[in-house]
Amino acid sequence: MNIGFIGVGSMGSLLIDAFVATGALDPSQITVSNRTFAKAVSLAVRHPGLNAVPSNAEAASGRDIIFLCVKPHEYKKVIDELRHGLQPHQLLVSITSPVLLNQLEDCLPCKIAKVIPSITNYVHEGATLCMFGTRVEPADRKRLLDLLAYISDPLEIEECHTRIVSDLSSCGPAFIAFVLQKFIDAAVEETGIDRAQATAIASAMLHGTGKLLTEGEMTPEQLQQRVAVPGGITAKALALLHKELEGVFNGVVRTTHAKYEEDLVVVHDLLYGKEVNGT
Template structure:
């Protein structure tokens, strides 16, 4: 399936490499364009056969599915460049959460989907949040979900739940990494364990915990209860966390939603409002 990528920055290149590593796509099935050509050329050097387009228009003309891997404020310019060259049989996939399906459907005559990936997809795991516009056919939906299933687990969500779902699946790895970073640093400072050993232990702990939650039949609550014996060491640590964290997670969702609303408003100033 000929697949195009407009934008080969952090997430665009991650998706390309994940599709290639999973063998869902061959290099010759991928066409990519990036404003900074060097980034796309580096991918072509690593994966001989991958085609570098000379423009966004060329990506659209050569692809059945086109992923828009660009920043929110770049959409107006890119959509203006490709709107006359899309086809009803094509699927254009936005990976940018503040851009609404309805806004894209107002400007493009093709099938529209939105997919929010995660850095975890680089290891061919984790979730991919999927939303579909009104014009997506049953066959188009199946084709896209089948492609995505090679690099993670596609999960369909309502568009109104984009932000909170992204906080969990896409921002979550950074939040957990921040926790582990400080967990490891404190262990070194307080006990003298070396950082390499502490990091290895923490990484394996995270892998094992993930398996318990996905394969072992545990929920976060039952896992906590299983590990924490009343009056024991773990219980003492949890008591401190309960006291210190308080409503931190509630604040986290409030601040990410506030930033999201700000981005949505900025995009709305450039793109038409979705049809009612």
Template sequence: MKVGFIGTGSMGSILIEALILSGALNPEQIVATNRTIEKTERLAAAYPKLQIAHSNIDVARSCSIIFLCIKPAEYKTVIDDIKGEAGPECIVVSITSPVMVKQLEGLLNSKIVKVIPSITNYVFSGATLCVYGERMGEDDIELIEKLLSPISAPIRIDERHTRICSDLSSCGPAFLAYFIQKYIEVAVQETGISKDDATRLACEMALGTGKLLTAGGFTPEALQERVAVPGGITAEGLRIMEKELCGLFSQLIHTTHAKYEEDLEKVESRFFGTSVD
């Protein structure tokens, strides 16, 4: 099996490296290309058996699975390149959230999947969100999830919920890292603790909390109840957070959804000329 990657920017590179380092794919199974070919050459230098393709057509000709790790503005060009080569048995995997499965099914004869990865996949953790097109059979779905399982938990979602699921799984690491960053900065400013010590403590805390909320079987609510003794320090801190942060998360979701709707409209009007129900 040959797996192609069109686009080896930030997320494309993360996926390729994670799949190789986890053992899900061997470098010789991967064919990759990029508009700036030097990015692909750097990957091939790190993984010498990875094959560099010098065109999108070459990827489509040689691969049974093709990952499109590109921006919405690039879809028209890429699809025009590959549609003559990506046949009915080919699985095309888009990782771009505002590009809809039905849109791609209307432009390609291939089987279509939308997969939304996360930076956490680089350490073989977190989720990959999966939306399967109508042409995907159970064997095809099993193949994709077998490929993704070594680096993530593949989770099937309704495409209508792409944005909120992405907020939680893909944007979430950046949001959580921002919270931790600000917590560290204030700890240093207010108490004089060294930044190195505060960073190590906060990051180890985040790691342990993640394990408690997954392997440990705790829900967020149960974890708070276990730590916060009534009338104690943690309970007082939670009271302040409830008061000050209550509206923040609604604003966050409204903002990300508004940007997503804007991106959907741009994709529909500029690159596909269609609207999706």
């Protein structure tokens, strides 16, 4: 199996690192291109045998699967470079949520899928969200899911739920890390505990909490009930959190969805042209 990567920024390079580290792919199976070619060359140095090429068309040519890991505003340019070279049997996998499957099928002759990775895939954990276009056959689906299973738990979702599931899976690590950082900051400010020690303790706690919620088969509610003795310290602090955080995460969801809707419009206008007077 030969894999192409177009775009080796933060997420593209993360996927490559994870695939190579787990043995899912040998570097010799991977060809990459990037807008800044030096970044592709740097990746080839990190993974001897990986092939860095100067053009997107070359990265896609002859590959079984092509991961398209570029920003929404770059899609039109890349699609124009690929549309005449891609073949119907090839599978192009977009990792950009506001670029819709049907839009890519309109523009390209190949099979189309979309996956939303997570930074947790770097340590071969967490979910990868998967969606498939109308041309994808069962064998294509299995091949992609089997590949992603090396670095994650592949979950098939409906495209209409992309944003909220991405909030939980892909944005979630940043949100939880933000809350943890604020907890650590408060610990240092209020008690003078060493920051490195507080960070190590809090990080170990989060790791164990994740295991309780997955391997321990606890729900978040059950975990709180097990820790918070009525009238105790944890219960009193939880009451404060309930009061102070009321509606905060609703606002988070509304914010991510509003930005997603903006991005959908931008991508549509880039691919099809901006509508004028409703036409």
